[in-house]
Amino acid sequence: MDVVAHWNHWVVVVLMMTGFYVIMARSNLVKKILGLNVLQAAVILMYVTMGKVEGGTAAIYLEDPHAAHHGEAEHGDGHEDDEHHDDGGHHDAPQAHATRPVTYSNPVPHVLMLTAIVVGVATTALGLALVVRIHEAFGTIEEDDLLDLEEGGG
Amino acid sequence: MIDAVVQHLPAWQVVLPLLGAPICILLRRPAWAWAWTVLVTWATAACAAVLLRTTLDGGPWIYEMGGWPSPIGIVYRVDPLAAFVLLIVSGVGAVVSLYARRSLTAELQTTRHDLYYAAYLLCLAGLLGMTITGDAFNVFVFLEISSLASYVLVGLGPDRRALTAAYRYLIAGALGGTFILIGIGLAYQMTGTLNMDDLAQRLPPVSHSRTVLVSFAFITVGASLKLALWPLHHWLPNAYTYAPSVTSAFISATSTKVMVYVLARFAFGIYGEPFAFEELGLGRPLLVLALSGIYVASAVAIFQTDVKRLLAYSSVAQIGYMILGISLATPAGVAAGVLHLFNHAVTKGGMFLAVGAMAYRTGSTRLEDLRGVGRVMPVSTLAFVLGGFGLIGVPLTAGFVTKWALLEALWAEGLWPVAIAVLLSSLLAVVYVGKVVETAWFHEPSEALRARAEAPVDLLLPAWILVGLSLIFGVWGAWTTGVAREAALRLLGGA
């Protein structure tokens, strides 16, 4: 069944919607940021799951010269492989190598997510810093109270 | 030496402000940090000018970062459209930087000036990077760099409401950025590449799949959120209103413009007009949203009591004109949208600077505090009024050139009812600009206001440079129109 086979995507979607809901529905500013974090985590999972190849290992340069050769090629056309996306698919199955075939997960999405994590941390830090300042300035971090206070002027 | 610089111009374009930012903090003293910022922004603007010249003559300039070829490395891709936007952003950044020193002294304690300049340069670097890059994921990275910096720029406003405005901007911005990230991820999943040119090649064969559809939807919504397309604009008015004057001018003239560019780049340059417009029919919904935005936001602007807020709503309306042009998906329509990027940037930037000059003397941007300001500060008020003419689209201002191009494009598509609606929408601008003019001239200035003098020349000069540009390119409109057309043709031609 497709629905079950895509379970990892279901996790992503549920997390995504949870985060989205928290951002929209919560009045507490810190909780909104938590919601944002959940949303970002969902996206990270989405990227990671798309790069995962079943049975694949980390893309680490191996000593085996053939495997090493193979690894370089992977860089170039490894992405095309993902057209069959998440269900994995052994990249080198059609190619009959004389040597031991090595399967590894697509490293690019992982690398991208390193950046996304940094961005997420920075956003969270800045957001929380703003919340602290808002608390100092207004004495509350509840959206509804803030709106009332803002009506009254700076 | 010169040769080496020119060879790596696309890199300098981003690296200059990016590396200039930390140096601001090292310099510490406000005057030094400011002088450094001015130096860096003007150098950046010069880069952009040279790039535009180069690309208008030849094909797109594909620059490989660090010498790594695509798809392993990241490439920068400068075509006329990108270069045009680069020039708008860096040019406004350069002019506004002149203004920053004096204006900030009134709004921010001096110990924080160096940090402000650092954020300013980072924001500039992010915006330029988004424009110049040829890599989809890189767009996201630079988007977040510029966004994070601009939350800081907004949050440093003198009013405590700047904090909540910055917070809401952050939530909306992070949401928009994440949506774009999701969209890029799904596109990558289908094609295995992040290079824009490669994406453009590999997406059409798989465009029928739901994944591509969803990815495009996420990118469109995310970009629309960041560019404040009505009704996703709620973060914008407060952010522009309570931010320091420098921020309002800079962000309003650049940030949303770059997002419009990103949307156009993805829609036409990557997913392609056949998919986005013919198959999905994106044009009509965008057209309806743009037109509703023009009317609703203009109407709301009429009822504002704060000049900056009024300008902010006007910005939402003006963004509508850009999206309206783009929604036609014809060379003429896209050219009109692109043209308005420039015209609105100089007009609105100049107006925010003029309001900032008034605020510098009066300490307020509320209409009731600005009664009779036209008699006390005629030079700043005149700059504001001339900018206002641009918003209305009075002939001999840049706004008219846009409107002409837009009407021409609409008429060519047989959409004359929309053309009429666009014309009538100008009247709303007449009302909200007229309201400020009446306040400025038809009231006796209060005692407190009467004691004020005209704003100092270092505030007036930048405001007048931008307003002057909007007048110059209102007369020599054929030049900007020509560049915009060239840019639009290349974008739609897929070159």
Next chain:
Amino acid sequence: MTGPTTLVLALLLPLVTSLWVALTGERRANLRDGGMVALGALLAPLLATLVPAVAAGGRPRLELVELAPGVPLVFELEPLGLVYALVAASLWPVTALYGVGYLRGHHEHHQTRFFVFFSASISAALGIAFAGNLATLFVFYEVLSLSTWPLVTHHQDEEARRAGRVYLGILMSTSIGLLLLAIVWTWSATGELAFRPGGILDGHVDDGLLPVLLGLYAFGAAKAGLMPVHRWLPNAMVAPTPVSALLHAVAVVKAGVFTILKVVIYVFGLDLLTRTGASIWLMWAAAFTILAASLVALTKDHLKERLAYSTIGQLAYIVLGAALATPDGLLGGGLHIVMHAAGKITLFFCAGAIMVATHRKKVSELVGLGRYMPWTFAAFFVGSLSVIGLPPAGGSWSKWFLGTGALQAHQPALVAVLMISSLLNIAYLMDVVGKAFFLPPPDTTVRAGYREASTLTLVPPLITAGLSLLLFLGGAQVVELLRPVVGGVP
């Protein structure tokens, strides 16, 4: 001096005057005003040097910049534009002189600002007259609206602000909403915006849509005051009288009818209109305005308002001439630009002189004033003759041509309209003269012992009244100048 150079000089002269006024300022008022009048007096002779060339078929042309690809800012002088420019140019120094007397008589504030915008608006009017294509015309049309707004709102009180809103509201909304739309339509249909003898529209726009397009032009040029877009004109009467005189009897309102004439002649073309009958509805719209405005004028007791409605009616004569789309009709329209200008400015000058001397604004208060201010009312009488169209004043020529034009268009009913309107004109204008001269003054007037207003406000109406009489003799010259425009034998 070549033609194009003269055009530039003529456009710059009012701006230089403006600058002169601004630089000399309030403290050197005599120097300021003297220089202004002197500079102003140069304009008409400067333009007159172009008359022989234009009469011989020359069309001085000057292309400046491209506003948008294919849309240049271009000046090209043809006879109709020359006539309009000459009218504005000759009446400007007279009005400037009058304005000095009027503003000083009233001890007005901000005289410098007033004269700065006053002079600048002349430049805009000349821009309209010289416009070589629709875009250029539109540009200066808007500049004229905006540069006269500070004049209308000169008093800066609540009333002036309201009037200013109506003024700019109507003029801007019609010009942007209708006129610009018509221009864009024309541009899309034909791919050009040039004024070309014989028109550019033929074969490009569906015949059934021509009346719509013509309507967009006719109501878009709301400065022409065609009902129902006339409301701005009575409102603008809150402005100081020199503004009412020069701008709202001459420069601004004539810019509107001039636009309509230009469009009819050079965009539509007479043949096209005659063949399709696209302008027949406009004849009747104009006829309605003529009669309605005259009737409203009868009911107005406020003298300037009465004159304003009279202007609306007279402007509709010119629109009617355009709508007739016959050679005589257009000649009559073009001629009436001149004749009505000289006549109506006289009337406004007189109204202002009466206000300065007696502070009276209503017709009913003018009873018996004739014996105290004989010269003023004599000038008023001559101006009235011209507006009504009676010999020996110039106005009789234009009405004559309009009448024959209506016959050429096979619309005898319109001749009847013209005659009824003339009777109405007599009723509302001669009413003033009659009350002033033939009714005995009430006691209050006798006790006040009024005298003629100061020389500066008295001489200008006498000059323009004399001009009205001269135009009766010189009407033929104007006709000859204009005739090539309508395709007649020169």
